[in-house]
Amino acid sequence: MTRLHNDPVKFVDEAIEGFVAAHAQHVCQVPGGVIRNTRSEKGTVAVVIGGGSGHYPAFAGLVGQGLAHGAVIGNLFASPSAQQIYNVCKAADNGGGVLLSFGNYAGDVLHFGQARERLLREGIHCEIVAVTDDISSASLDELQKRRGIAGDLTVFKTAAAAAEEGYSLEEVVRVTRAANLRTRSMGVAFDGCTLPGADDALFHVPEDRMAVGMGIHGEPGISEQEVPSADELAELLVSHLLKEVPDVLVSANGSRAAVLLNGLGAIKYEELFVVYRRVNQLLKEAGIEIVEPEVGELVTSLDMAGASLTLFWLDDELERLWRAPVDSPAYRKGNSKPVAQIDGSKLDAPVEDTIPPASEASSEAAHCISEALSTIRQLIDDHVDELGRLDAIAGDGDHGIGMQRGAVAASEAANKALSSNAGAGTLLNLSAKAWADRAGGTSGAIWGVILNALSVTFGDQDKPTADHYARALIKAKEDVMSFGKAKAGDKTLVDALIPFSQTLEQQVSSGDDLANAWDKASAAAAEAAEATADMIPQIGRARPLAEKSLGTPDPGAKSLAMIVGAVQNIIQSHQR
């Protein structure tokens, strides 16, 4: 379990601060993550990696000469926001374009994709290679659906070594894709980790059992069995991985592979070496030449008890790139050539937002909205564990903590905006940005979209009416569906947002006042949220096995229903 923390909401920020203090010789902090503090050749490609926190050395520990130019640091097990990704890319860019690489999870795909579009709009060449090494997460013919686990390292390393050699972005993409296609991993788990401040682990595996193919956030695997001997585990992993060596991957002059035996946190070095002993024997018996293997903790999940084996099938070019030197906080090999350091304190400071003037009516509404955001913050604080538990059943358990970070950030941004006399639209806009940026994850982005829809509809001049609310929430529903690609019945927040926004609009159109209309809409949302318990989940990062979450409501739908329920009182009191 995670024992050492202060306020759990600040865990990731404080970890980053400590990490940067400890590794000032390698990295400097920028909004959203860290970048190398060494100067790269002008015109070379910048490799930016990232994902949720809790996986150290991934991702921040892998920034440095010969590895990533920057890492975007999301909340625990939650993807970073598009804003964070954009910020890190802007800071890391050397003028040669940016390669984005990350594990293939829905939230990351969404946000890195958004960030890429924004960079392209601004004329920065940007490409994406999502890592799909986990053979247990989808079949070979659905390779593009596979998750990324410890194979992250071989793919990132390839991209970065190629960038260091001066490859063009197109060439970096070619070789990084090749590395991803030649990287195959398989993992097992014995027990889950506990998020800071949580009462229980994200998941458990029954004692004396091993979950085969379980993902690094506890995503369901392919089977369960008794805990094997170390040799039997080696045989299981090697035999599965050797089943997936397409002819095309075996180079003409014999099979060569880099081998990674990765511990997820609580499986320790001596155990890994006992397993590696047999892995080494088996691969040699299979005629495979092992090139610079790594045995240790490369991609972790806090103190999860688990391990994975990765084979990275090499050709001459990939072998050269794999052997190239690295000097990063948590991964070092060979001798890196000396280069100039940059002065982190000279990096551009983020620009403060300007607050446009607002009408008195809109300023008044801003106070009411700020009060609502503060209520939401309190509500989420009170239910953070419950939401985390709901999410842990089929997901990665980060919904409570993500919502908490978002609500805190939005409420703080609202207070700050109020002190500058912001109108309702500007206050909502700043709160939307703060929520999306600080919460991370898919739910963070979605709440950013919802608040933004309100912001755009309200503006800074009008006095928001029932009609504004109705229109804003219909827009929110449409924006969320277009952004998140979720349909009704996918067992997401959309399943509550549709009846909520439609009921609100119908009631307002038929002449109800806001409080009454909201009351009915809120009841519809609550009912719909509970009904998600009976649905079979269709999409989402961590839900490949439908049966796992049958019988529990979707945490996103549930928190939406809770929030609109709590806001009801404020609307009622202000209407009087």
Add this chain to the structure above:
Amino acid sequence: MTRLHNDPVKFVDEAIEGFVAAHAQHVCQVPGGVIRNTRSEKGTVAVVIGGGSGHYPAFAGLVGQGLAHGAVIGNLFASPSAQQIYNVCKAADNGGGVLLSFGNYAGDVLHFGQARERLLREGIHCEIVAVTDDISSASLDELQKRRGIAGDLTVFKTAAAAAEEGYSLEEVVRVTRAANLRTRSMGVAFDGCTLPGADDALFHVPEDRMAVGMGIHGEPGISEQEVPSADELAELLVSHLLKEVPDVLVSANGSRAAVLLNGLGAIKYEELFVVYRRVNQLLKEAGIEIVEPEVGELVTSLDMAGASLTLFWLDDELERLWRAPVDSPAYRKGNSKPVAQIDGSKLDAPVEDTIPPASEASSEAAHCISEALSTIRQLIDDHVDELGRLDAIAGDGDHGIGMQRGAVAASEAANKALSSNAGAGTLLNLSAKAWADRAGGTSGAIWGVILNALSVTFGDQDKPTADHYARALIKAKEDVMSFGKAKAGDKTLVDALIPFSQTLEQQVSSGDDLANAWDKASAAAAEAAEATADMIPQIGRARPLAEKSLGTPDPGAKSLAMIVGAVQNIIQSHQR
């Protein structure tokens, strides 16, 4: 817990095999441990480190350019044998003498001391610096009694960097002693680790509690308290360490310190960074300049949940040595200069023992002794958990597994000796060497001494009589007491060995046959072993707090009594 293993008795051997396979570019295996596989300058000092296994990266992971020249690898949490240490020193020696450095534990002090004496006798200059950084393990005026924990790294690093610079052995000793005096650590623990194959952890800390100052094998600390916040832990550790900065340690031009925040296994990187954030603030507030800090897993205890903070107070020379490059399997910094590799396969193979001719009577006795060793092996197998549990109460829980490794090795050596027609003396001599060498730890060495006393007394010509046995066991008692420095009443194996050997001698002198004499002696040993439960322990590596083991018999006395009890049947059947 340790989940992945095959036969627990082979755990360490298999871990070494896997480690060497994974790090063939850094190390090669020699009997007793590993040495660098790069060539060092002729005439430079070799730094040989070592201790029990289970602490990776300590000790084998710290062998390489800029760090140790060799590491001796003991059994889990048990010191290596003098033979192992001698072997590694012989292999690592570059002609400039050997510095031995290790954590200050009784078993290690004993065995490294013995190895040093043997090297000196052979004309190899050899000195010892035992690491004593743990401020919780004894008061400042008993500094020489303190244990070594994560400060091992700063002391080893200093010694090795000085050796790399060409310092003479005398100068290496000077600077290594200075580093040890300027290195102070303090640790905390939340839960213990489970040895491979054991049913339960070595120790537990009550849930929601933290043991302050607990050692890396669960040795008692100074107090217990609620689990603090990360900031509070940083404040606790820093405040204690800053109380121990003698004026002489603060260099004239300001206070500089290397800082190590070490995780023992299950406290993970993100948590350590959150703690380090506050450590960094506090040290800066205290005006201390932090030089190249390290946050991570440097000296572990399998998956023990604990952490420690180390301050290494630098002067100019020590700072230069701390900053020097290292290229070892688990610790790397800077750029090491390219040097030639050695060919591990060309290292001297150990010489096979020659078997001198024996009389028929002695060969017959050898069969009987081999049978006894096989019985002992079975007996220990059956009681390995019980002995481990007894030892875990006040010690480090390795007694069961150590005895098991020793008994297996002795029995196998005896079988091999039999197949070459060895006499009783030679068979016992080879079994003694095998037991001491393979079991490691203090108990391993003591059983080596006991079997050796039998070997010397029996020789290869005589038919062993009751008188031989009586004399041999009196010799064993005297040798063990002289070797282990334990007196009657110290709550060790000696407390059972004294009444056993004296009763045997008295009964034989008064005309009893061997079976009857052994029977009475065995009863006396059993009674004495049980009586150790009422004694207050005086000595031993892991027994600073007497009350902790009151009420349980000493595991060494207990296993001696069990063994002599089991041998009784064989003596009886052979006498008939």
